[in-house]
Amino acid sequence: MTKAVLLSLFVLSCAPLAVQAQTSTQQPPARGAALAAAAAKIPTPGEFPAYKPPHTGDGKPDFNGIWQSFVTADIDIQDHDAQAGPHPDIMGAYGAWPGGQGIVEGGEIPYKPEALAKKKANAEKRMVVNITSDDRRHDTGDPELKCYRPGVPRANYMPFPFQIIQSTDNIMMVYEFEHTLRTIFMKENDKEAPKDPPADSWMGWSHGRFEGDTLVIDTTGFVPYTWFDRAGDFHSDALHVIERYTLASPYHIMYEATIEDPNVYTRPWKVSFPLYRRMEKNVQLVDFDCVEFVEKMLYGPYYKNPGK
Amino acid sequence: MRLALAMAMLVLALGLFVTAMPLQAHHAFAATFDTQKPVVVHCTITKVELINPHSWFWCDEKAADGTVVNWGFEGGSPNSLIRHGVTKATIPTGTELIIQGYQSKAFEHKGVGVNMTFPDGRKFLFGGSAPGAEGEVATPTKDEVAPTTKDDSSSKK
Amino acid sequence: MGNRFGVSSNALMIGAAVLLLPAFILAQTKPSVAAKADTKTASAKSPEKKTWVLPRTPDGQPNLQGYWTSLSFTPMERPAKYGSREFLTDEEAAEIHKEGIQHSYEFTFNDLAETPVYDATVYALSAWQEGVAPNKRTSLVVDPPDGKIPALTPEAAKVREAVRRHGPNQDYADPNAPVKADVAEDLNLGERCLSFGGPPILPGAYNSNFFIVQGAGYVMVEYEWNNETRIIPLDGQPALSQGIHRWHGNSRGHWEGNTLVVETSNFRPGATFQGANPKTLKITEYFTRTDQNTIEYKFTVDDPSTWTKPWSAIVPLSHMDGPIFEYDCSENNNDAVNILAGARATERAAEEKAKKISQK
Numbered sequence: 001m002t003k004a005v006l007l008s009l010f011v012l013s014c015a016p017l018a019v020q021a022q023t024s025t026q027q028p029p030a031r032g033a034a035l036a037a038a039a040a041k042i043p044t045p046g047e048f049p050a051y052k053p054p055h056t057g058d059g060k061p062d063f064n065g066i067w068q069s070f071v072t073a074d075i076d077i078q079d080h081d082a083q084a085g086p087h088p089d090i091m092g093a094y095g096a097w098p099g100g101q102g103i104v105e106g107g108e109i110p111y112k113p114e115a116l117a118k119k120k121a122n123a124e125k126r127m128v129v130n131i132t133s134d135d136r137r138h139d140t141g142d143p144e145l146k147c148y149r150p151g152v153p154r155a156n157y158m159p160f161p162f163q164i165i166q167s168t169d170n171i172m173m174v175y176e177f178e179h180t181l182r183t184i185f186m187k188e189n190d191k192e193a194p195k196d197p198p199a200d201s202w203m204g205w206s207h208g209r210f211e212g213d214t215l216v217i218d219t220t221g222f223v224p225y226t227w228f229d230r231a232g233d234f235h236s237d238a239l240h241v242i243e244r245y246t247l248a249s250p251y252h253i254m255y256e257a258t259i260e261d262p263n264v265y266t267r268p269w270k271v272s273f274p275l276y277r278r279m280e281k282n283v284q285l286v287d288f289d290c291v292e293f294v295e296k297m298l299y300g301p302y303y304k305n306p307g308k
Numbered sequence: 309m310r311l312a313l314a315m316a317m318l319v320l321a322l323g324l325f326v327t328a329m330p331l332q333a334h335h336a337f338a339a340t341f342d343t344q345k346p347v348v349v350h351c352t353i354t355k356v357e358l359i360n361p362h363s364w365f366w367c368d369e370k371a372a373d374g375t376v377v378n379w380g381f382e383g384g385s386p387n388s389l390i391r392h393g394v395t396k397a398t399i400p401t402g403t404e405l406i407i408q409g410y411q412s413k414a415f416e417h418k419g420v421g422v423n424m425t426f427p428d429g430r431k432f433l434f435g436g437s438a439p440g441a442e443g444e445v446a447t448p449t450k451d452e453v454a455p456t457t458k459d460d461s462s463s464k465k
Numbered sequence: 466m467g468n469r470f471g472v473s474s475n476a477l478m479i480g481a482a483v484l485l486l487p488a489f490i491l492a493q494t495k496p497s498v499a500a501k502a503d504t505k506t507a508s509a510k511s512p513e514k515k516t517w518v519l520p521r522t523p524d525g526q527p528n529l530q531g532y533w534t535s536l537s538f539t540p541m542e543r544p545a546k547y548g549s550r551e552f553l554t555d556e557e558a559a560e561i562h563k564e565g566i567q568h569s570y571e572f573t574f575n576d577l578a579e580t581p582v583y584d585a586t587v588y589a590l591s592a593w594q595e596g597v598a599p600n601k602r603t604s605l606v607v608d609p610p611d612g613k614i615p616a617l618t619p620e621a622a623k624v625r626e627a628v629r630r631h632g633p634n635q636d637y638a639d640p641n642a643p644v645k646a647d648v649a650e651d652l653n654l655g656e657r658c659l660s661f662g663g664p665p666i667l668p669g670a671y672n673s674n675f676f677i678v679q680g681a682g683y684v685m686v687e688y689e690w691n692n693e694t695r696i697i698p699l700d701g702q703p704a705l706s707q708g709i710h711r712w713h714g715n716s717r718g719h720w721e722g723n724t725l726v727v728e729t730s731n732f733r734p735g736a737t738f739q740g741a742n743p744k745t746l747k748i749t750e751y752f753t754r755t756d757q758n759t760i761e762y763k764f765t766v767d768d769p770s771t772w773t774k775p776w777s778a779i780v781p782l783s784h785m786d787g788p789i790f791e792y793d794c795s796e797n798n799n800d801a802v803n804i805l806a807g808a809r810a811t812e813r814a815a816e817e818k819a820k821k822i823s824q825k
Binding site: 056057058062064065131132133134135137143146147148149163164165166167168169170172174178179181183192193198199201202203225281282284285286287289291292295296298299302303304305 | 522523524525530532647648649650657658659660676678679680681682683685687691692693694696698702703704706709711712715786787788789790791793795796797799800801802803805806808809812
C-alpha cells in the first residue's frame with residue numbers, strides 16, 4: 001500500500017465524523033422545529049408573552065386564587081444589602097434580613113426634605129415600642145413589629161400569601177398576616193359604599209373597576225400610621241394609592257401601585273413587582289395571628305412584675 | 309394543670325354565654341373605670357377617633373386659671389355609627405361638649421363617657437328610645453352636631 | 466307605608482319587620498329539614514303573584530352574598546314555661562320582640578350609679594338601631610327536641626365544676642370587685658383582640674354582623690368583630706392538613722341542593738365553642754337562603770368528649786344594610802392598657818393604704 005492509499009483510507013474514515021459534526025450544527029428537521037425552538041427559549045424576566053386570562057361567570061378577568069410576592073420589599077422598598085437583624089447574638093441567621101433589589105420605579109422615593117428626616121427618625125426608632133392608651137402608641141415603632149395591619153401596598157409584599165375572592169359587587173383580599181382584610185367595592189353608586197371614606201382605616205377605603213382586563217383599585221382614607229417597610233418609609237392621612245392588577249400568565253399577576261401624598265412627597269411615585277400564584281397541591285391560608293406573639297412586648301410595662 | 313384551668317376559664321367566659329359580648333364588655337369597664345370617681349367635664353373636641361374596639365373622644369378642658377387639660381373619653385364601637393351616616397367630619401374639632409363619666413383607675417385624665425351632651429342639652433350623636441316607647445330618634449346632621457342656634461326638631465334623613 | 470313606630474328609618478325597618486311578621490312566621494314554621502330546606506318558589510304560580518326566586522351567582526350557585534345580622538332575642542335554651550313547644554304564638558313573639566327592643570342593651574345610662582359604661586344608644590348599638598328581626602322559635606336549640614343542650618360527659622362536667630369553683634378572673638356581678646389582671650393572658654380572648662369566637666355564628670349583643678362573598682369555589686364569611694374571616698373551600702379542594710389548627714378551625718363546604726353544608730374541625734386548644742375538646746369537636750353548619758332577607762342558619766355541635774350527644778340550633782340570619790367597616794382591634798386596644806394599668810393602680814392604692822395603717 002502506498003502512502004496515498006493510507007491517506008485516503010484515513011480521510012475516508014474521518015469523513016463520517018466530519019459529516020456527523022456538520023450535521024449536529026445544522027437545524028433540526030423542519031417538523032419539530034417550532035417546538036424545539038420554543039422549548040429552548042427561557043422566559044426573560046420582566047417580559048410576558050401576550051396573555052388572555054380566563055373570565056369569571058360575569059365576564060370579568062378572573063383574579064380568584066392564592067397569591068404571594070417574593071421580593072424583599074417589606075424590609076426596604078429601595079435597594080438593600082443583607083443585614084444582621086435584631087439581637088444577632090441570640091438570633092444568628094434566623095434573625096438576619098436578606099438583601100434585595102428595590103421595587104421603586106426610578107429607584108429613589110421623592111421625599112420632601114423635611115419628610116426624609118422623618119423617615120430616618122422612623123428607621124432609628126423602628127423597634128422603640130411604647131404602648132399607651134392613646135394615639136401616642138403610634139409615635140414610634142414599625143407597625144409590622146407590633147402586628148398591626150400593614151396598610152397598602154405593603155400588605156401585598158409581606159412574605160405571606162393572600163387570597164382573592166372575587167364576586168360581581170365586591171372583591172375581597174384576605175391576607176394571612178394578622179387576618180388583614182381589604183374590601184374592594186366594585187359596584188358603581190353602591191349606597192352601602194359611599195364614594196368618600198366615612199372614616200380612616202389601616203387598609204383604606206377602596207373602589208375598584210376594570211379597564212379591559214386590568215383591575216384598577218383606587219384607595220384613600222388611610223390612617224397615617226402604617227409604613228411602607230421596616231426602613232421607616234411612611235405617609236400621611238392624605239395618602240392616595242392607585243393599583244393596577246393585570247393577569248400576565250396563568251401563574252402571574254403584574255402588579256403596580258402609584259403612591260401619591262402631597263404632604264410627604266414632591267410627586268407621585270410607583271412600585272411594581274409580580275405576584276405569583278401559589279401552586280402547592282393543598283395550598284390554603286393558615287393563621288398568622290401575630291397578636292399573641294407581641295403581647296409581652298406591647299403590654300409588658302403594665303404587667304404585675306414587669307421585666308420578669 | 310393550673311394553666312389548663314386558666315385556659316378553660318377563659319374559654320368558658322367567652323363561649324358559655326349566647327350573647328358573649330355584653331358580659332365581657334361589662335368586665336372591661338368595671339376593671340378600667342372607677343365608680344368612686346365620677347366626673348363632669350365641659351370641654352372642646354380636639355380629636356375624634358372612630359376606632360375599635362371603642363371610639364375615643366379627646367377634649368380640652370379649660371380651667372378657671374386658663375390652664376388646659378386634655379381629657380380622653382371612651383365611647384362605643386363606631387361601626388354602627390358609620391352605617392347610620394356618621395363620618396369623620398360629623399364632629400368637628402372645636403365642638404363643645406359636656407361629658408359626664410367615670411375616671412379611669414389608672415389615668416387621671418381618661419375616662420368613659422357615660423352621658424354626653426351639647427351645652428344646650430341636646431344629646432350627642434344618637435338619642436331616643438326604641439320605637440313604641442317614648443321619645444323620637446333624631447339623627448343629627450353635620451350642622452346640628454356643631455353648636456348652632458337651630459332647635460332640636462329634626463327628623464331622620 | 467305607614468307605621469306606628471316613629472320617624473327614623475331604622476324604626477321603619479323594625480316596623481316593617483313587625484308588619485311582615487306573618488310572612489316571616491310562615492318562613493319559620495316550615496319544617497326545617499336539615500339538608501334540604503327548599504326555597505319558596507311555589508309550584509302553583511299565577512301570573513299576578515310574585516314568587517321569590519332563589520338568586521344565583523354567575524357560576525350557578527345559590528347566592529348567599531350580602532350583609533347579614535344574627536342579632537336575636539331568642540334564648541339559646543328553651544325557657545321552662547314553654548314546655549315542649551317549638552314555636553311561640555304570634556302574640557308571644559310580638560311581646561318578646563317588643564320587650565327586647567325596650568331593654569336591648571342592659572347597660573344603659575339608667576344604671577349610671579352602678580355601671581360605668583357608655584350609653585349604647587348614642588352609638589347606634591342598641592338592637593332596635595342595628596336591626597333585629599323577630600323570631601318565632603322558643604329557643605335557638607332545636608335538637609334535642611326539648612330545646613335544651615344535652616348533658617355534659619362526666620369528664621367535661623368535672624372541668625366545668627372546677628372552673629366554676631375557681632371562679633372567673635373577674636366578678637361579673639360586682640363592678641367594684643378586684644380584678645385579676647397580672648398579664649395579658651388574664652384577659653379574655655376578645656379583650657386581647659385574639660379571637661371573638663366562631664364557628665358557630667351566634668347572636669351577639671351588637672356588631673353581630675356578617676358579610677358573605679362567594680367566588681370560584683370558595684365562600685368567605687367575614688365577622689364584623691375584628692374582621693375575622695373564614696374561607697370555606699368547596700367541593701374538589703384538597704383534603705385538610707391534619708396538623709394545622711386554627712382559631713376558627715378549618716372548614717370544608719359542599720352544596721346539598723340549595724343548602725351550603727360546612728364541616729369544621731382542627732380547632733386550636735383554648736379557642737373552642739363552649740370549651741369543647743379541640744381534638745374531637747366537629748361543627749357542621751347549614752346555610753339555606755329561604756327568602757330575599759333571610760338565611761336559615763343551622764349548626765350541629767358534635768363532641769363526644771364534651772356532650773353526651775350531638776345537638777343543633779337554628780339562628781336566623783336577617784339581611785341588613787352594610788357596610789362592615791374595618792374593625793381595627795389590637796391597633797387601638799386601649800382597653801388592654803387601661804385594664805392592666807387599672808389593676809396596677811388598684812394594687813398600689815391598696816399598698817399605700819396598708820402602709821398608712823401600719824404607720825399609725
